[in-house]
Amino acid sequence: MQWSSAEKPSPLNSILSRKHRAWIALYALDGTFQARDEVLHLNNVTEADLLEFEESWLRMRFRNQELAHVCA
Structure with a gap:
């Protein structure tokens, strides 16, 4: 089966x-x-997926920024 680049499933x-x-x-x-x-x-995510995981992403993102300032 041939897939276009937009349809090709990502590993x-x-x-x-x-x-x-x-x-x-x-x-x-x-x-x-x-x-x-x-x-x-x-x-392969939806807007609902982004909303569900946005809070945990923000926590991780700001935690990583705080750690970078501590190590600098």
Whole structure:
């Protein structure tokens, strides 16, 4: 079966949990001007997934920033 690049299943989908794919999507949306629909599609997540995991992503993100300041 031939897949277009947009339809080709990502190997990450079989390795990473929905939470981790949502975190990756949130990082991508935070740091780029990539189209939101494209980011959701590439990471196989929904808007609901982003909402569900956004709080934990923010905690992790700010915790990592605090650790970087302590180590600097």
